[in-house]
Amino acid sequence: MAKSFRGGVHPDDRKRYTAAKAIEVAPIPRKVIIPTRQHLGAPCAPIVKVGDLVKKGQVVAEAQAFVASPIHASTSGKVVEIAEYPHPVFGACQAVVIESDDKDEWAPGLxxxxxxxxxxxxxxxxxxxxxxxxxxxxxxxxxxxxxxxxxxxxxxxxxxxxxxxxxxxxxxxxxxxxxxxxxxxxxxxxxxxxxxxxxxxxxxxxxxxxxxxxxxxxxxxxxxxxxxxxxxxxxxxxxxxxxxxxxxxxxxxxxxxxxxxxxxxxxxxxxxxxxxxGIPLIERVATITGGAIAEPKNILLRVGATFAQAIELCGGFKEQPVKVIMGGPMMGMAQRTVDVPVIKGTSGILALSAADVNMGDEQPCIRCGRCVEACPMGLVPNMFSILGERGVFEVSVKEYNVLDCVECGSCVYVCPAKRNIVQYIKLCKVQNAAQAAAKK
Ligand code: SF4
Ligand code: SF4
Missing domain, CATH: 3.40.50.11540 (NADH-ubiquinone oxidoreductase 51kDa subunit)
Known part of the structure; x- marks a missing residue:
């Protein structure tokens, strides 16, 4: 019998749109926008300058700490800009922009x-x-x-x-x-x-x-x-x-x-x-899908290609999306624009149509307990939403172990009151970290 765990939820997996689609290889983008931060940890520092000619796989930004990963050019060409660009996780981030020379020439291996x-x-x-x-x-x-x-x-x-x-x-x-x-x-x-x-x-x-x-x-x-x-x-x-x-x-x-x-x-x-x-991490497979995408696919994309280019390879939008997300619908990051680059952590680009999304306004908690039943970590999620809303952050850690939350979103999925529980959880964690730092 297949193994399982306590709690959790059973959302419609909606994998049918792409599960049988073999991985396609994206063409070389005309331009790649390569953020200097694509990992948890300190950002990298660029080691190239505008006007430099770079080869595919060449390091363009070097790690400045142990908890950081160097960043490589995902195609060969000319560095045309080093500037702040929209980022799918951090909002904005310095990026090295490379205009392709269409040769896609490799730098020597690692x-x-x-x-x-x-x-x-x-x-x-x-x-x-x-x-x-x-x-x-x-x-x-x-x-x-x-x-x-x-x-x-x-x-x-x-x-x-x-x-x-x-x-x-x-x-x-x-x-x-x-x-x-x-x-x-x-x-x-x-x-x-x-x-x-x-x-x-x-x-x-x-x-x-x-x-x-x-x-x-x-x-x-x-x-x-x-x-x-x-x-x-x-x-x-x-x-x-x-x-x-x-x-x-x-x-x-x-x-x-x-x-x-x-x-x-x-x-x-x-x-x-x-x-x-000897190949560094410069490309990855991502699922481009959702009710707003004309032809959902799995595509091998270069780091630095934009979400817009990836969506174009899927025939574009067949209707205006109500939400674009990097990753999955439960834990992914909502995007303000599709002009963000694909990064090493882009597992999917999800463009949801109105029919995909269960919209509605947040209501007061009715203490139904469904979130408690769904939580795989054995936590009491309704308390996080209440404490977060009231600004009682310390109690969320000391009495309710908010730091054990893995931010899976199962509690939000089952909540009939549409409480933004994960948002409150993130708030509790951030505010607690800030209060702890202020005490030092
Ligand atoms: S599922 Fe929603 S309404 Fe029910 S107890 Fe949890 S937070 Fe409250
Ligand atoms: S997001 Fe946190 S509190 Fe909510 S179900 Fe997942 S682990 Fe539990």
């Missing part, structure tokens, strides 16, 4: 790339860092940091997150079907870096073809495919770890606290490409 079996852990980690790898599920945490747990946190297992539980998104599903061997190679590299002998692949049951193909590819290896019940948020790290390993990440803790590391499907392909081919 310096350490060769037969990965012969590389030691330090060399492998350095390639991962130089390649600018980040968590491609949307979290964008720098991969070399995640792959460097301190010695006092021994790791005994590795989990590949193939759940892709967000409605609409099918990019990971297609990558599992079309780049199976690259994923397995990436996993083996990751397992070597972590020094673990056991790997797991968690896949929701609504992707039986992916379960089958990944199982075949894992036969005879130390990697086990674990079918998961189709339920949101099955792919949240903490629920995945509980379901697969029966371990609970402690309050405020990380997967490494319970001896494991979780990575995304796309990140494993990028890891294999970096280590075996």
């Amino acid at each position: 310096p350490l790339s060769r037969d990965w079996q012969s590389l030691d852990v330090k060399e492998l980690k350095e390639i991962v860092r130089l390649a600018g790898l980040v968590g491609m599920g949307g979290a964008t945490f720098p991969t070399h940091v995640k792959m460097s747990p301190p010695p006092e946190k021994p790791i005994d297992s590795f989990i590949l997150n193939g759940a892709e539980c967000e409605p609409y998104l099918t990019a990971d599903h297609r990558v599992m079907l079309e780049q199976t061997e690259r994923i397995i190679t990436g996993m083996k590299i990751a397992m070597k870096i972590l020094g673990v002998s056991k790997g797991y692949v968690g896949i929701e049951e609504n992707k039986p073809d992916a379960i089958e193909i990944m199982r075949k590819a894992c036969t005879g290896s130390a990697i086990e495919v674990v079918p998961l019940q189709t339920k949101y948020p099955q792919g949240a790290e903490k629920t995945l770890i509980k379901v697969i390993l029966d371990r609970e990440v402690p309050s405020g803790g990380l997967p490494m606290d319970v001896g494991t590391v979780v990575q995304n499907v796309g990140t494993m392909v990028a890891m294999a490409d970096a280590v075996e081919k």
Whole structure:
């Protein structure tokens, strides 16, 4: 029987629009807008100037801290501008703008790339860092940091997150079907870096073809495919770890606290490409979908192409969208414009039509308890909305553990009063951090 967890919700997955669509490769954009910040952590500093000629894969912005990932040119051409541009996560961010020369010429590969079996852990980690790898599920945490747990946190297992539980998104599903061997190679590299002998692949049951193909590819290896019940948020790290390993990440803790590391499907392909081919992270597969898109697709897009260009490759809008989101509808980021660039964490571009969205005004909480039942973390979400609205932030942490919230949005999905619970949760977290900083 497929494994599952307490709580969660069952939204219509709406993956039917793109699940059978093979990945298309986008043409080289005429111009790419490459933000200097595409990860969680400090922004990078540009190391090119206007007028420079750059090659594909060349570093254009260098990391300034350990928790940061370098940024590379996604095509060859001329740097025509370094300026502030709209950003899909941070609102605005400095970007290096490159006008393509249509040659798409590669810079020399990453310096350490060769037969990965012969590389030691330090060399492998350095390639991962130089390649600018980040968590491609949307979290964008720098991969070399995640792959460097301190010695006092021994790791005994590795989990590949193939759940892709967000409605609409099918990019990971297609990558599992079309780049199976690259994923397995990436996993083996990751397992070597972590020094673990056991790997797991968690896949929701609504992707039986992916379960089958990944199982075949894992036969005879130390990697086990674990079918998961189709339920949101099955792919949240903490629920995945509980379901697969029966371990609970402690309050405020990380997967490494319970001896494991979780990575995304796309990140494993990028890891294999970096280590075996010397290719940095300059492109990714994203699902472009939603009721407002003429022909939804999965497309391999260059970092720095705009959402507008990606949507154009899908025939444009068939009707005016009421909402454009980067990522899925439950945890994605609403966008003010489609003139934002694709970044390393762009798993999907969702343009929702009026029929897709359940609009309505926020009402007072009626204390029905549905949000409590739905919360996979065992929290009391209605209290976050009440405390956030009243500005009682400290209580939300001390008595109601708001910091354990994974912001999955299950509570919002079931709320009949249309409470903006996640918005209040974010407010509680931000205000608490600010109050704690002010006390220091
Ligand atoms: S689901 Fe909405 S209305 Fe019901 S208790 Fe939770 S916040 Fe209140
Ligand atoms: S409180 Fe947080 S973890 Fe719980 S359902 Fe709401 S968003 Fe998800």
